[in-house]
Amino acid sequence: MYLKTLHLKQFRNYRDCIVDFDAPKTILVGNNAQGKSNLLEAVELLSTLKSHRSVRDRDLVLEEAAVGQIRANLERAYGSIDLDLTLRTQGRRTVALNREALRRQLDFLGILNAVQFSSLDLELVRGAPERRRNWLDSLLIQLEPIYAYILQQYNQVLRQRNALLKKYRVGAAEGKLEESSRELYSELALWDVQLATTGSRVTRRRARVLERLAPLAAAWHASISGATEVLDVTYAPNIRAEKDDPEEVQKAFLDKIQQRRIPEQSQGTTLVGPHRDEVELTINQTPARSYGSQGQQRTLVLALKLAELKLIEEVVGEPPLLLLDDVLAELDLNRQNQLLDAIQDRFQTLITTTHLGAFDSQWLNSSQILSVHAGQISSF
Incomplete structure (x- = not known):
């Protein structure tokens, strides 16, 4: 796939700007806070x-x-394909495909595929588990747009169940529980089943996608590190079942809910489910967050991003876009060359930077270079 034109109107600091992309790589150069990252954010939103x-x-x-x-x-x-996303300060956003409004935003997903790599992605290694779950969910939405609906269903059930558990805790604290305990238990049992049903769909899809991504990431990591380090990417679900079967996973879900019933009621929150999953990243069998230098952590994240590119290309049948937000300056020459060799001209790449000194002649000669200043874009 190839992004030919991007038109930003009253988006972030862009009043009205049209960009035509005429090379496999586009370098957006400018000082900080001029709008470079905003442009990549627009592509991410699409x-x-x-x-x-x-x-x-x-x-x-x-x-x-x-x-x-x-x-x-x-x-x-x-x-x-023409893509159109309208954002409002008040009211709902709307989407259109080929100038035709879509009733469901779900139908807009999976049209433009992109992988973003920014300095914030180091949080994939050293950040909280939620950061890794969000990363995995974003990848899944691109591969299976229906997953956005599945995740939304789960989160709705989770909110409702948490509200009930909170009500239970408040009632217990005020000594009013006996009046409504039977009704609360009955309602909670219904939410237990829904949590297990929707949660197992999330868990199984996450496990399957990591099974495909992990060997790709390990291969890239071995290549970049010169085969001196072994990367393992492992899914550590909150619910563990003997096999990947819907009924087995749901049963394991309900069993664990029963085990955690008392702590959940005392804390007033759901302690069981994929909102507590972890993606474990280890290098040479040591947790990556406590392993080595920032350079080694960057190698890991770069391997994950290259694995994302490859997996999306395999599943979708076309190479996705690559969005590099001010990261090349943080990569040494070896990692830069690995990245350049990997993407070549197969992946359309949009790159932001504050200066061109971080690029070797191979990058510059094969790129369209644009200047970004105060929400205006011009040839460099």
């Missing part, structure tokens, strides 16, 4: 309908404007 930088649409719209818009023309193997 890909996943999410931003890793903001959860509120009103933060994405140009100050003093009510509506922002991201438009793109994308070339896929099966033809040209």
Whole structure:
């Protein structure tokens, strides 16, 4: 796939800007806070309908404007596609495909596939488990857009069940539990079943995608590190079943809920389910977060990102876009060359930087170079 045109209107600090991409690699150069990362964020939104930088649409719209818009023309193997995302400071966002409004945002997902690599991705190694779960979920949404709906279902059930457990805890604290305990237990049993049903769908899909990603990441890591280190990427689910079978996983789910019933009621929150899963990253059998230097951690993250590119290409049948947000300067020459060799001209790549000194002539000669200043983009 190839992103041909991007049109940003009242998005972040862009008032009205059109960019035509005419090379496999585009380098966006400019000082900090000029809009380089905002452009990559726009592409990320078209890909996943999410931003890793903001959860509120009103933060994405140009100050003093009510509506922002991201438009793109994308070339896929099966033809040209127009993508349209409208963001509002008040009210719901809307999406359109080939100028036709879509009723379900789910139908917008999986059209533009992209892998982003920024300095924030070091948190994949040293951050909280939630960071790794979010990363895995974002990948899954690109591979199986229906997963966005499955995850939404699970989170809705989780919120409802947590509200009930909180109600139970408050009632116990106030000595009013006896009046409604039977009703609460009956309602909780219904939410238990729904949690097990929706949660097992999340757990099984996460396990399957990591089974495919792990060997790809290990191979890249061996290549970048000169085969001196062994990377293991392992799924550590909160629910463990003997085999990958829906009924087995649901049964394991319900069994663990029973085991954790008293702690859940006393804490007023759900302690069982994929919202407590972990993705374990180890190098030479040592947890990566406590292993080695930042350089070694960057090698690990680079291996994960290259594995993402490869997996998406295998599943989708076309190479995704690669978004590199100010990371090349943090990679030494060996890692830069590994990245360059991996992407070549097969993956369209958008790169941000504050200066061109970090690039060797091979990068510069094969790239379109654009200057970004105060929400305006021009040829360098």
